[in-house]
Amino acid sequence: MSDPTRSRWAGGALATVALTLFLVVNSAVTASAHDQIRSTTPADGQQVTAAPTEVTLRFTEDVLSIGAVVLVVDGHGTDWTDGKVRLEGIEATQGLKPGAPDGAYQVRWRVVSADGHPVSGAFAFSVGALAPTDPTAPTTATAKPAVVDSAGEPAVDGGIPTVVVGIIGASTGIALFALVSFLVRRRTGRRHP
Ligand SMILES: [Cu+2]
Structure with a gap:
């Protein structure tokens, strides 16, 4: 049948x-296939005794040498970056102006990942005795950086x-x-x- x-x-x-x-x-x-941020210097939430001369972001894969932006903003909204981002392999390094005062800083970054998609996020550190705070978020300073893809969806953290x-x-x-x-x-x- x-x-x-x-x-x-x-x-x-x-x-x-x-x-x-x-x-x-x-x-x-x-x-x-999106690049993920792997580590940073200073690390997220780190307290350093003296203002760093640069910040470095390390990714899981090479970042493209276009469209990278890193801002290092203090509690008053002043950006302390000096010059352009230097991209080398998996590293993006941003120089800072000298004389950044003690206090909390937020690093806001955006790079174009190896597959052509922009990825972005933010992390915080502090100079001197103050604990790092994130001026834009009500959460604690230890909150993980928000890594999002081009669609605004949270990127996968490790697989x-x-x-x-x-x-x-x-x-x-x-x-x-x-x-x-x-x-x-x-x-x-x-x-x-
Ligand atoms: Cu992608």
Whole structure:
């Protein structure tokens, strides 16, 4: 008892699931290709005794030599950067003017990651005895820098997030189920022409 309508339905469902799976995996790979900030000098939340002459940001991959901006802003909103960002491999280094007073500083940065997407974020440090504070955020100074991608979504910190792994797992299961159903229906159809 052949049912070509059901068989076609199964084929269509399989194609849909396969396409969904492809898109999910593809977007996960794309997301993980963004450069992530790996470390900074001074470190986020660090208290240094004397004003640094420069700040350095290190990324997971080379940053493109275009569109990089680093601002180092004190509590009054004054930017203490001097000259342009120097980009070398995974490092972006920004010189500072001498004479920056003791107090809290926020480093606001934006670079173009190796895959061509802009990534940005901010971190804080302090000079002297004061603990670093973030003038723009109500959270504590130890808050992690907000790394976002071009779509404004938080970038992945160190690999594919758990939810994506879950989606991939679920999609794979559904795809396998659809494939098996499809093959079973085809075989059934052949046995009963
Ligand atoms: Cu990207």
